Amino acid sequence: MDTTPILNYLSELSQNNSREWYHAHKEDYKSANARFEELLQELILSIGSFDPSVIHNAPKDLTFKLVRDTRFSHDKSPYNPAFRAHISSMGKLPVPVGYYIMIKPGNQSFLGGGLFADMFKEATSMVRDYIVSHPDEWDKLIHSPEFTTYFTVKGTALKNVPGGYEKEHPQAEYLKFKSWYLEYPVSDEALQNGEKFLAEAQKVFKAMKPFNDYLNKALAGFQMPER
Secondary structure: OOOHHHHHHHHHHHHOOOHHHHHHOHHHHHHHHHHHHHHHHHHHHHHHOOOHHHOOOOHHHOEOOOEOOOOOOOOOOOEOOOEEEEEOOOOOOOOOOOEEEEEOOOOOEEEEEEEOOOOOHHHHHHHHHHHHHOHHHHHHHHOOHHHHOOOOOEOOEOOOOOOOOOOOOOOHHHHOEOOEEEEEEEOHHHHOOHHHHHHHHHHHHHHHHHHHHHHHHHOOOOOOOOO
């Protein structure tokens, strides 16, 4: 698969980040987006070989818009020059957690997983409580060779263990977290060979699955807030 149109379009958008340029190059966007959706379809099938819960997804339902919300940002650039998608059993919703991809030129692309959203207090509490009651499973997971080859746990964190949790708990450092996620960086060069990238992505996402499974067990029964 040739991913060049994706990288070329996003690079040009990054250098010409204006509504005028975007609308003048709408056909280029459509072509690049179509190629990204083709890539997503290949990823869905690839992930489906070890996680069948994602197979039913349609690529167009998994992507995020390029338009940025600039109301509270000093950066008033109208577009985020990145193609992004979240692949899970419930599509692009943040819960249940799944497999995230962001393609952004300038070696800013990455493959991700876990709970990125830290605004859902109930979800945060559910994960903390699960870590408290399943500390050994968490410890075994994050220190396994399959995991450490690719990842370290990241996330928004408090300075101290929150109230209601033991400060001396063996997983106290992770109880400070409000989100728990993984990021595996992908270079522009790695993206240029579509077949090699898809093969590497399959390995990374397969190594990520036990982490996602742990969080999804913790988040069982969580309901997304109504808008």
